[in-house]
Amino acid sequence: MQIGLIGNGYWGKILLPKLEKLGNVKFICTSNKPYISELNSVDWVFIATPNDTHYNIVKTCLMQGVNVFCEKPLTLSYTSSLDLFRLAELLKVKLYIDDVFNYRTEYKQILDLDKNLSHKVYWSHPNINYYNNLYHDLYLMYHILNTNQPLQIKTDNGLQINNITFEYKKSDIKEHYINDINLTHTVQSNDALYDMLDTVLNGEPNYLYNMQIALYCNKIIDKIK
Numbered sequence: 161m162q163i164g165l166i167g168n169g170y171w172g173k174i175l176l177p178k179l180e181k182l183g184n185v186k187f188i189c190t191s192n193k194p195y196i197s198e199l200n201s202v203d204w205v206f207i208a209t210p211n212d213t214h215y216n217i218v219k220t221c222l223m224q225g226v227n228v229f230c231e232k233p234l235t236l237s238y239t240s241s242l243d244l245f246r247l248a249e250l251l252k253v254k255l256y257i258d259d260v261f262n263y264r265t266e267y268k269q270i271l272d273l274d275k276n277l278s279h280k281v282y283w284s285h286p287n288i289n290y291y292n293n294l295y296h297d298l299y300l301m302y303h304i305l306n307t308n309q310p311l312q313i314k315t316d317n318g319l320q321i322n323n324i325t326f327e328y329k330k331s332d333i334k335e336h337y338i339n340d341i342n343l344t345h346t347v348q349s350n351d352a353l354y355d356m357l358d359t360v361l362n363g364e365p366n367y368l369y370n371m372q373i374a375l376y377c378n379k380i381i382d383k384i385k
Contacts, residue, residue: 167208
């Protein structure tokens with residue numbers, strides 16, 4: 161598999177060694193370096209640039225007929241993300257958005273949660289990023305949130321969406337729980353990032369579901385903002 165990587169910052173450097181195990185990385189560049197001439201040499205482009213650059217870069221790569229994996233969020237709004245998914249469908253090009261926590265071994269336990277009960281999401285981290293962390297938890301809880309009932313969003317005292325409470329805390333102690341399901345990343349955790357990348361490049365991911373959760377996260381975060 162011939163691969164290009166756009167974005168060589170913090171996350172790009174995490175992706176690179178895993179991509180090198182899965183294929184031939186033909187080029188690496190930053191978001192402000194020329195890359196269009198390189199696109200005809202690759203099957204997939206992985207985009208790990210700042211969020212506000214995603215739309216233009218993804219669109220350029222899709223227009224060149226190259227499959228795209230993009231770090232989340234795809235764009236900063238639901239409508240912009242929808243535009244790109246429609247473009248990918250029109251051009252018959254694959255587009256996949258990072259949903260790495262769906263590849264954790266604990267994901268099966270999350271799917272087993274009762275939709276009718278109240279649930280609590282808790283995440284503490286030294287570098288907590290509210291919308292970044294929320295995005296992951298929204299797609300993890302998609303099967304509970306995505307109902308025919310209108311969303312009830314409360315932000316008066318923390319964040320509550322329907323029957324789920326979300327709490328994020330800046331702390332030196334790293335913890336991530338959904339109810340009593342421990343999602344805290346440790347050395348014992350499976351390599352969900354590698355498993356996701358391997359599935360995208362060599363397996364058969366569910367592109368429709370990936371699109372649905374990506375757009376859903378965009379839509380809810382748009383409402384909260």
